[in-house]
Amino acid sequence: MIANLLQDDPSPWLQALGRSHPVVLHLPLGLLPGMVLLEFGAAILRRDNPRGAVATLAWLCGICAALATVSGLLLAGENSSEGELVGNHKIAGIVLSVVCVLAAVASCFQKRTAFRVLLLVAFAVMVPTGHLGGSITHGEDFLFEPFDQQKPPQPADTPDSDNTPPTAAQSEFQRVIEPILERTCTKCHNPDKTKGELLLTTKAGILAGGEYGPVIVPGNPDESPLLQRCLLPIDDDEHMPPEGKPQPTESEIEALRQWIAGGAKFE
Ligand code: HEC
Known part of the structure; x- marks a missing residue:
């Protein structure tokens, strides 16, 4: 063809x-x-x-x-x-x-x-x-x-430049990681469109992993496909998010790395 x-x-x-x-x-x-x-x-x-x-x-x-x-x-x-x-x-x-x-x-x-x-x-x-x-x-x-006025404002580019003061009740995951996933990943990994059989909108989904198994190895960012895929060269077929889609910034990648290194905790 x-x-x-x-x-x-x-x-x-x-x-x-x-x-x-x-x-x-x-x-x-x-x-x-x-x-x-x-x-x-x-x-x-x-x-x-x-x-x-x-x-x-x-x-x-x-x-x-x-x-x-x-x-x-x-x-x-x-x-x-x-x-x-x-x-x-x-x-x-x-x-x-x-x-x-x-x-x-x-x-x-x-x-x-x-x-x-x-x-x-x-x-x-x-x-x-x-x-x-x-x-x-x-x-x-x-x-x-x-027309979509209902939507909350898009999270800022980097987690640190978020100008709403973080509430103590929010976990690191909610405050830093979730906005990154929402901006760069969940257009394709959500309940309607679970690309690679991977759901990134819920804790259960993230822990369950995708088609090829777990995507996070707590404490070991370099072994975690979720981060590995972001680090692949942009033109690699397995690079995430796919070429042409909004990419995480360097500081967002670093935040993901630290979160996984710290045990990928949700609370
Ligand atoms: C434009 C759509 C799109 C976006 C955005 C996207 N992905 Fe994906 N993702 C896919 C598709 C399609 C697959 C399945 C094909 C493949 O495995 O490469 C996939 C597969 C994956 C897999 C492999 C799951 C498995 O076990 O098979 C991981 C991990 C992943 N994505 C992580 C991410 C992360 C992290 C982000 C955000 C930083 C992201 N993706 C953003 C489309 C997307």
């Missing part, structure tokens, strides 16, 4: 083609609404339908959508650990490009019905495809985050 091509042969040309995905995908994104406007706007306003122009755009759109899919699959192939979001975006993108190519073919038919139906289907598939893609690059709640 295209997706595995990069792992077998990491040719810089293929890699660059994959990375052109964020540019190429914008063409169908603009062309589709434009075509919908031209095709249906003309019908509604009872103007002459600019058939030739629409057919040209339909072919341009079909070709660009196919290119966007190929580059997208190559880009996804660069990263072996693939989440649910990427999987869904892939499927939606493949469906979208197939519909766009079919629409391009149908734009040459004398009767407009098939083309119009395919155009509307493509437009309907484009919206969730684009949203899924945006969620991959910007994070899942990026779009609606501004």
Whole structure:
């Protein structure tokens, strides 16, 4: 498959083609609404339908959508650990490009019905495809985050720069460690999305570990996968959090190390 091509042969040309995905995908994104406007706007306003122009755009759109899919699959192939979001975006993108190519073919038919139906289907598939893609690059709640007033303010970058005075009732775990995990880990290791079968939102989850067993060896940070994974080179497939996601700062890593060295206590 295209997706595995990069792992077998990491040719810089293929890699660059994959990375052109964020540019190429914008063409169908603009062309589709434009075509919908031209095709249906003309019908509604009872103007002459600019058939030739629409057919040209339909072919341009079909070709660009196919290119966007190929580059997208190559880009996804660069990263072996693939989440649910990427999987869904892939499927939606493949469906979208197939519909766009079919629409391009149908734009040459004398009767407009098939083309119009395919155009509307493509437009309907484009919206969730684009949203899924945006969620991959910007994070899942990026779009609606501004409405989310209920959320407590994001923890500060470093635990020491927290300007709310720590209450005595809070343990070191609650005060220092939990905010780090919340900011950098729990988007993927939570009850809804337990990546690697690892839950990092509860004490029981942290103690239970993941697919490969315990992630913490109390007193021994260097043997604890939870810390080890953060220390791997950023481009290592096993590095946590995965490349492109918010990373813990050096002082946060140090805080995790000290917490584990001190016995990884929760109270
Ligand atoms: C963007 C999603 C994402 C984020 C953020 C993330 N992880 Fe992961 N994590 C994964 C995925 C996917 C796996 C399973 C694949 C693998 O084992 O590499 C995983 C697996 C793990 C494992 C291995 C568990 C096992 O036993 O299989 C550990 C340990 C881990 N993550 C720790 C962390 C820590 C610590 C953070 C925060 C500093 C973090 N992760 C942030 C996606 C994420």
